[in-house]
Amino acid sequence: MIGYRRTEGLIGEVRWAPDEMGDASESHRQTWSLTMQGGQAPMVRHGSEYMRSVRVMKNGRLGMATSRLDGWDDLQREARDALRHGVEVAMDVSDILGGRTMPIVSRWDPDWLSSIDATVRAVYEGLKGLSPDFRPVVTVTYHEDTVEMVTSRNGRTAWMRGYWELTAGGRQVDGTDFHGVSGARLSGHGIPDGQKLLDELQARFHWGRSHYVIQSGRYPVVFLPPVAMGLLNPVLARLSGPALVAGNSPWEDQQGLPVLSTAISVVSDATLPEGPRSGPFDDEGTPTATHTLIDKGVLKHFILDRDASRRLGHEPKGMGYRGTLNGPIQAAPANVTVTPGPSTWSELLRRFPGVLILNGWIGGRPTNPMRGDIAGNASDLYWVEKGEVMGRVKNAVVSVNAFDALREQLIDVGNDPQWIAQGMMQIAPGKVPPVLIDQVDVAVKQ
Amino acid sequence: MPQDHAADDGVLATLQTLAMRDDVDELEIRLEINETTQIDTLNDRITRQIHTVDVGGNVRVLLHGVYGFVHFDGWDNLGDHVNEAIMLATSGYGVHSTGRTNKEVSGIRLIQRLALKENPLAISLDTKGAVLLHYADVARTAHPTIKSVTTRYFDRYRHLWFVNNRGSAIEQEKLDLGGNIVVVARDRQGVAQRGVSFGSSNDFGVVRGLEDEVHEAAMTAASLLDAPEIAGGEYTVVVDPHLAGVFAHEAFGHLSEADGQVGDPGLLAQMHLGRNFGPANLHIYDTGRDAGSRGYLPVDDEGVSAEDVDLIKDGVLVGRLHSRETASRFGETPTGNARALHYRFPPIVRMRNTVIAPGDTTFEDLFQGIAKGIYAKGSLGGQTNGELFTFLAAEAYLIEDGQVTRPLRNAVLTGNVFSTLANISAVGNDFTRYESGGGCGKAGQMPLPVSHHAPSLRIERCLVGGRGR
Ligand SMILES: [Zn+2]
Numbered sequence: 017m018i019g020y021r022r023t024e025g026l027i028g029e030v031r032w033a034p035d036e037m038g039d040a041s042e043s044h045r046q047t048w049s050l051t052m053q054g055g056q057a058p059m060v061r062h063g064s065e066y067m068r069s070v071r072v073m074k075n076g077r078l079g080m081a082t083s084r085l086d087g088w089d090d091l092q093r094e095a096r097d098a099l100r101h102g103v104e105v106a107m108d109v110s111d112i113l114g115g116r117t118m119p120i121v122s123r124w125d126p127d128w129l130s131s132i133d134a135t136v137r138a139v140y141e142g143l144k145g146l147s148p149d150f151r152p153v154v155t156v157t158y159h160e161d162t163v164e165m166v167t168s169r170n171g172r173t174a175w176m177r178g179y180w181e182l183t184a185g186g187r188q189v190d191g192t193d194f195h196g197v198s199g200a201r202l203s204g205h206g207i208p209d210g211q212k213l214l215d216e217l218q219a220r221f222h223w224g225r226s227h228y229v230i231q232s233g234r235y236p237v238v239f240l241p242p243v244a245m246g247l248l249n250p251v252l253a254r255l256s257g258p259a260l261v262a263g264n265s266p267w268e269d270q271q272g273l274p275v276l277s278t279a280i281s282v283v284s285d286a287t288l289p290e291g292p293r294s295g296p297f298d299d300e301g302t303p304t305a306t307h308t309l310i311d312k313g314v315l316k317h318f319i320l321d322r323d324a325s326r327r328l329g330h331e332p333k334g335m336g337y338r339g340t341l342n343g344p345i346q347a348a349p350a351n352v353t354v355t356p357g358p359s360t361w362s363e364l365l366r367r368f369p370g371v372l373i374l375n376g377w378i379g380g381r382p383t384n385p386m387r388g389d390i391a392g393n394a395s396d397l398y399w400v401e402k403g404e405v406m407g408r409v410k411n412a413v414v415s416v417n418a419f420d421a422l423r424e425q426l427i428d429v430g431n432d433p434q435w436i437a438q439g440m441m442q443i444a445p446g447k448v449p450p451v452l453i454d455q456v457d458v459a460v461k462q
Numbered sequence: 463m464p465q466d467h468a469a470d471d472g473v474l475a476t477l478q479t480l481a482m483r484d485d486v487d488e489l490e491i492r493l494e495i496n497e498t499t500q501i502d503t504l505n506d507r508i509t510r511q512i513h514t515v516d517v518g519g520n521v522r523v524l525l526h527g528v529y530g531f532v533h534f535d536g537w538d539n540l541g542d543h544v545n546e547a548i549m550l551a552t553s554g555y556g557v558h559s560t561g562r563t564n565k566e567v568s569g570i571r572l573i574q575r576l577a578l579k580e581n582p583l584a585i586s587l588d589t590k591g592a593v594l595l596h597y598a599d600v601a602r603t604a605h606p607t608i609k610s611v612t613t614r615y616f617d618r619y620r621h622l623w624f625v626n627n628r629g630s631a632i633e634q635e636k637l638d639l640g641g642n643i644v645v646v647a648r649d650r651q652g653v654a655q656r657g658v659s660f661g662s663s664n665d666f667g668v669v670r671g672l673e674d675e676v677h678e679a680a681m682t683a684a685s686l687l688d689a690p691e692i693a694g695g696e697y698t699v700v701v702d703p704h705l706a707g708v709f710a711h712e713a714f715g716h717l718s719e720a721d722g723q724v725g726d727p728g729l730l731a732q733m734h735l736g737r738n739f740g741p742a743n744l745h746i747y748d749t750g751r752d753a754g755s756r757g758y759l760p761v762d763d764e765g766v767s768a769e770d771v772d773l774i775k776d777g778v779l780v781g782r783l784h785s786r787e788t789a790s791r792f793g794e795t796p797t798g799n800a801r802a803l804h805y806r807f808p809p810i811v812r813m814r815n816t817v818i819a820p821g822d823t824t825f826e827d828l829f830q831g832i833a834k835g836i837y838a839k840g841s842l843g844g845q846t847n848g849e850l851f852t853f854l855a856a857e858a859y860l861i862e863d864g865q866v867t868r869p870l871r872n873a874v875l876t877g878n879v880f881s882t883l884a885n886i887s888a889v890g891n892d893f894t895r896y897e898s899g900g901g902c903g904k905a906g907q908m909p910l911p912v913s914h915h916a917p918s919l920r921i922e923r924c925l926v927g928g929r930g931r
Contacts, residue, residue, distance in 0.1 A: 020517040020537040055725015059529040060550040129553040189728030192880040194849035379852030391927040393876040413927035459694040
């Protein structure tokens with residue numbers, strides 16, 4: 017009597033009218049996780065989601081429909097209805113040569129729960145040991161998407177993307193001072209190394225045990241990967257195909273020209289084993305390839321989904337991804353990487369007699385990504401003298417323009433990149449090294 | 463389709479049978495039908511129009527002090543999901559702390575139906591789209607510098623069934639709607655934007671009659687075009703009721719969530735009840751009983767009835783927001799603040815409608831004696847990490863010698879939560895029930911409908927970020 021269930025139906029039986037193009041996909045997303053957080057009961061989770069999606073293109077318009085339960089006939093009808101208000105498109109669909117088909121079996125093994133348990137507990141206990149008042153939170157998650165897709169060009173394929181994520185951190189509150197550390201690691205095979213992350217968090221916690229006061233002014237700042245990714249977001253916005261098509265990107269006529277420092281190369285890479293988006297196809301069923309977007313500062317490629325590719329007269333590049341399971345396809349890189357530079361961590365810190373390290377800011381995102389102005393309240397900022405971390409700097413607002421920072425102000429790029437999971441404010445997961453930027457505006461409240 | 467089962471009280475009975483397990487400490491089953499409409503427009507066209515129905519649920523068990531949580535699409539195989547949740551909790555047996563259970567609340571049986579003014583579900587997609595395009599037209603014709611107008615509208619109807627193994631059985635319907643109209647002005651000097659936002663839990667009528675506001679937003683955006691960048695520094699700041707509400711939410715509300723306090727002796731030393739926390743006439747509370755506001759929540763997602771919670775009364779810290787678990791750990795009473803975005807998330811401690819009660823200072827007097835300050839209106843979003851908060855004002859104006867003189871761009875207000883609360887020097891008497899189309903984000907659950915109602919505030923020594931000179 018209470019029986020809402022998925023309508024039966026095989027994706028291979030979806031048929032298309034002669035005057036339309038289309039694709040249909042069926043995704044199964046599963047996550048398993050364990051979280052331990054100071055003061056609260058641990059939670060072990062398993063989530064399972066199904067999503068069917070149909071896109072129909074006819075007379076230059078796109079109609080889309082998604083549903084967790086509906087059958088293919090209903091979805092196709094809804095997608096055709098949606099053509100009426102559909103956006104204008106110039107795209108075609110993939111013919112998906114050489115794809116494999118279902119079933120792809122989940123890699124999940126229930127025995128993994130005990131390894132997850134052991135890692136979470138070890139990292140948790142390690143963090144707990146930082147100080148009696150430290151409040152840790154540690155999560156290990158295994159994410160897995162399996163997707164099957166067909167197109168009106170007789171394309172048919174299936175793929176899986178699966179990766180592990182370890183996030184850990186916490187804080188100690190002393191008076192009105194919150195001393196927080198956090199970090200994350202991703203992996204393609206097995207749980208990321210908890211001890212390595214723990215070592216890093218412990219080191220950072222100790223840096224911050226003493227306070228250091230600086231004056232307002234302009235400083236060289238090492239942007240660690242989480243904030244370096246924040247600088248990259250406006251770059252990705254200017255490279256975005258739809259922004260280009262709409263005439264909103266100031267870089268529309270800059271292909272082949274230098275737009276960033278020669279030390280910066282940005283790549284869309286779908287081959288990294290630990291990459292959340294690594295796989296043979298993007299979400300449009302287009303075979304993926306590695307594309308250099310920015311090569312030593314020179315703009316090489318824009319970020320193009322099928323629609324933007326066709327509008328601009330290019331072959332599809334395989335950079336169409338859904339931001340969420342039921343969201344529309346957007347032009348987005350696979351995994352975005354910034355090519356590591358030559359400098360070790362200690363070399364970065366010794367480039368100047370005094371340098372700041374920034375690892376987090378509250379509100380550090382641009383109001384207008386095309387302009388790239390970012391002003392954030394530094395939540396994780398340290399002062400370094402002659403390579404030695406002297407202490408944590410508080411009450412500072414760090415303001416930069418992302419484009420100036422990665423062009424004129426860029427001094428050096430570190431050699432140890434880290435993964436940053438895709439967040440609310442960024443269109444792709446990234447693997448980014450620390451970057452050293454000079455003349456950064458820092459306003460300090462005394 | 464979703465209405466088919468609206469009157470099917472067999473759902474609760476079936477779930478109760480499944481929940482009768484004595485091999486767990488606690489067991490909850492939630493089922494949900496979630497029907498969402500969303501319309502986006504750009505200038506004179508609809509760019510996206512979506513209608514989706516999600517049907518699914520979750521099971522949460524507590525066993526030996528460990529939660530097992532399973533969420534699923536569809537309503538199939540509920541017994542299997544219960545067994546899996548138990549298996550997951552058992553697998554985490556090694557990490558358990560104590561075999562504690564949560565604060566008992568007596569089981570309640572309740573059927574909560576919608577009480578609507580104008581029902582958005584009875585209005586066609588075409589009509590909704592036409593209303594948005596009409597506002598876009600109003601904005602586009604207001605001033606020649608208006609180059610683009612985007613609008614967004616959503617409504618979400620949720621039908622929820624909840625049972626636990628303590629005898630609660632609740633069926634409730636919820637509605638949430640909101641959206642915004644964002645006007646972008648552009649000329650050779652640059653770009654400026656201004657928006658109008660709306661929200662409600664019971665009335666599509668809030669979407670109507672916004673022409674004057676939209677026109678004013680367009681004119682304001684145009685006037686902000688040649689505004690100089692704000693010069694960073696410390697200012698006395700007057701914030702309007704909208705921004706004051708966001709401030710109450712970001713700067714204080716999140717800190718009052720007990721799941722952020724539990725297990726944190728350092729924070730508890732700061733957040734001890736009885737501590738002085740602001741001027742003597744500061745009164746901040748959180749309520750789920752304000753019908754029509756987006757934070758309306760008569761019963762939370764653990765089956766706890768909404769209590770009004772005083773957080774600061776007469777400038778003194780007097781309360782915090784609880785789930786059953788945090789109430790249990792503090793030995794306090796659950797407050798009805800356990801909320802889940804939808805069935806794919808477990809409930810966590812969240813705000814509902816966070817209110818700063820009106821003070822007695824007139825709007826004009828708020829500006830008195832300010833030699834150089836900032837008047838900040840509206841919000842384009844805010845963030846907090848507990849200690850620090852930041853938000854971007856939608857509009858900012860320079861105050862010189864007590865007078866508002868000229869507009870400024872990019873006012874990022876930021877500061878330390880504790881010192882900023884202590885620096886509130888006046889509470890206005892212009893209390894406003896502002897509802898926006900945004901939402902609150904926490905632990906990946908975003909956007910959760912919340913409200914914040916407030917008067918204008920005057921804050922001394924507030925740090926404002928900016929690159930102007
Ligand atoms: Zn919030």
